[in-house]
Amino acid sequence: MQQFLPYAWFQGQCVPFEEARISIATHALHYGTGAFGGMRAIPDPQNEDTVLLFRADRHARRLSQSARLLLTELTEETILGAITALLKANKPTQPIYLRPFVYTSDLGIAPRLHNIETDFLIYALPLGDYLSPEGVSCRISSWTRQEDRSLPLRGKISGAYITSSLAKTEAVQSGFDEALLLNSRGKISEASGMNLFLVRDGQLITPGVDQDILEGITRASVIELAKTMDIPVVERPVDKTELMIADEVFLTGTAAKITPIRQIETTTLNSERPVMKALKERLVAITQGLDPAFEHWVSRISLS
Numbered sequence: 472m473q474q475f476l477p478y479a480w481f482q483g484q485c486v487p488f489e490e491a492r493i494s495i496a497t498h499a500l501h502y503g504t505g506a507f508g509g510m511r512a513i514p515d516p517q518n519e520d521t522v523l524l525f526r527a528d529r530h531a532r533r534l535s536q537s538a539r540l541l542l543t544e545l546t547e548e549t550i551l552g553a554i555t556a557l558l559k560a561n562k563p564t565q566p567i568y569l570r571p572f573v574y575t576s577d578l579g580i581a582p583r584l585h586n587i588e589t590d591f592l593i594y595a596l597p598l599g600d601y602l603s604p605e606g607v608s609c610r611i612s613s614w615t616r617q618e619d620r621s622l623p624l625r626g627k628i629s630g631a632y633i634t635s636s637l638a639k640t641e642a643v644q645s646g647f648d649e650a651l652l653l654n655s656r657g658k659i660s661e662a663s664g665m666n667l668f669l670v671r672d673g674q675l676i677t678p679g680v681d682q683d684i685l686e687g688i689t690r691a692s693v694i695e696l697a698k699t700m701d702i703p704v705v706e707r708p709v710d711k712t713e714l715m716i717a718d719e720v721f722l723t724g725t726a727a728k729i730t731p732i733r734q735i736e737t738t739t740l741n742s743e744r745p746v747m748k749a750l751k752e753r754l755v756a757i758t759q760g761l762d763p764a765f766e767h768w769v770s771r772i773s774l775s
């Protein structure tokens with residue numbers, strides 16, 4: 472069974488993980504009316520009493536915005552306060568993943584977002600590599616990424632992950648590691664839980680925020696970082712066949728970090744990835760708090 476950290480945040484306080492229980496009649500469980508976040512916390516390589524959070528402010532803002540899309544309020548201060556309390560209670564000694572979740576906590580039926588109670592919880596688990604850092608094989612999914620006119624795609628709405636789940640399982644059951652989803656206009660959108668980048672002729676290209684992507688925090692960071700490294704960046708619609716002839720293709724996400732794609736359908740991609748390698752080395756140093764130019768992207772949380 473999956474191991475979780477001993478304490479969870481539940482109903483406004485830290486409680487032992489096993490005591491954080493909800494009813495089988497919980498509204499969000501049936502209707503997918505929740506929104507979550509996903510953040511990594513790693514022990515500070517320079518101070519054993521501290522853990523590091525990457526872009527905690529951005530993660531808190533996106534979750535707060537997701538809550539607003541579900542017509543409920545959850546402030547960034549509440550999120551960051553709960554995360555700090557939970558880290559102090561658990562005192563993690565290995566890299567962990569934090570999963571905050573805001574959801575309709577009322578009991579009973581009727582899909583709605585008005586006249587309903589909501590709650591906020593967080594649990595945590597140890598997390599190493601989510602995808603192989605050596606690279607993954609991808610299939611183009613038969614499932615289409617949802618459209619913003621049918622679902623608020625700028626939030627991490629739990630119900631939306633049915634499409635990710637179908638796409639991921641279809642990919643794995645047909646012998647691939649990961650799924651790439653096209654949007655309803657037939658352009659590349661993203662993977663089941665990661666954004667996508669490609670490199671062509673030294674230019675870094677990624678589908679824009681109008682391509683039905685989740686506005687990934689790793690994606691935004693890679694774009695900002697590339698600009699400081701004099702790598703030209705273009706956000707534009709991407710065709711499937713561009714991936715087949717790209718010099719490099721890689722995925723970004725909090726769980727996946729930066730993961731290269733080594734194969735798409737039957738096409739084997741280049742194994743030399745100088746642009747991705749340079750970006751990844753820099754991002755790893757930043758997340759470990761070792762890059763003074765990007766200190767402001769890292770929060771140091773004291774565990775004492």
Ligand SMILES: Cc1ncc(COP(=O)(O)O)c(C=O)c1O
Binds near residue numbers: 686724
């Ligand atoms: C659908 C989807 N796209 C992209 C991402 C990457 O976002 P981030 O870099 O903020 O983790 C995630 C992960 O949260 C995701 O679930």
